[in-house]
Amino acid sequence: MDKWHELEDTQPTIARVLQNSLIRDRLAHAYVFEGGRGTGKRAAATLLAKAFFCEAVKGADPCLVCRECRRAESGNHPDMHVIRPEGASIKVDQIRGLKKEFSMRGMESQKKVYVVEEADKMSASAANSLLKFLEEPDGEALAVLLTGNSYQMLPTILSRAQVMTFSPLSPERVTRALAEAGFQEKEAALAARLTSDLSEAEKLFEEDWISQAREKVIQLIDDQIRRPAEAFITLHEKVIPFFNERETVQTALDLMMLWYRDVLRMQVGQSEAIVYIDQEETLAKQAFQLSQGKLGNNLQAVMDAKRRVHANVSPQLLMEQLLLRLQEG
Secondary structure, three states, X not given: OOOHHHHHOOOHHHHHHHHHHHHOOOOOOEEEEEEOOOOOHHHHHHHHHHHHHOOOOEOOEOOOOOHHHHHHHHOOOOOEEEEOOEOOEEOHHHHHHHHHHHHOOOOOOOEEEEEEOOHHHEOHHHHHHHHHHHHOOOOEEXXXXXXXXXXXXXXXXXXXXXXXXXXXXXXXXXXHHHHHOOOOHXXXXXXXXXXXXXXXXXXXXXXXXXXXXXXXXXXHHHHHHHOHHHHHHHXXXXXXXXXXXXXXXXXXXXXXXXXXXXXXXXHOOOHHHOOOOOOHHHHHHHHHHOOHHHHHHHHHHHHHHHHHOOOOOOHHHHHHHHHHHHHHO
């Protein structure tokens, strides 16, 4: 994302507020960008940083060619710092290290930016340390905290920042845009339910990833229902090697959730709303085989697994435990 008009397409209110603040030189010292996965929070934070640092800003748009813009875009700007969770949380030492960096003079100017990704995962001590930092901003400092779960953050942090809520794109809009870009509709419909950000959705098609992911999840669920003795073989030989990181495991769980919801839709006569649009016959068979109680248990099992994805449990163990629970049902 290089210009504010790109953000206006999906987040018009946020784009307008940030542009006006830049033009009037009235940026808040801290923002919380809250919203679901793929709503453009990270791209907006980078665009805001580029406009903040830019040596030749045009209205509110960064010029994109000056040294400041290029370094902010590449992630190598000496006065821009990004904090991400180490393991399951953001530790207090990470915030202390950030404060130490900010106690020094800027490398090029007095402007400094720090971005905290998944800010809701700060430990209690890290959150309290950051709170003191927000209460006493040093120089021309700009903080952007990204979160999908602002309710898990300290209310005192939220009260000291300007909270901006990113709205999700409708799945229909993303599906239509992907189809217009030449992607197959059956996979476009699925990708649109995994992320509401068009650029992230397009990345799912790289190296045929979404097609392979879809195929492996469908096979695992089919084996679990029809050939339970083979399901663990499928899990270990096809699913785990492919979904081998926490983020991809989360996607696998999302794909499973969408499948079970489609089965439920078939049971209640809503076939026009299914996401796996080319699997209507298989979904209909499973709708006949599975009771609503069983489907409810399966959905709950997947939801419980989703809550544990970023906990201190290996992705392999997580998927093994989920499959056992689905089979016990």
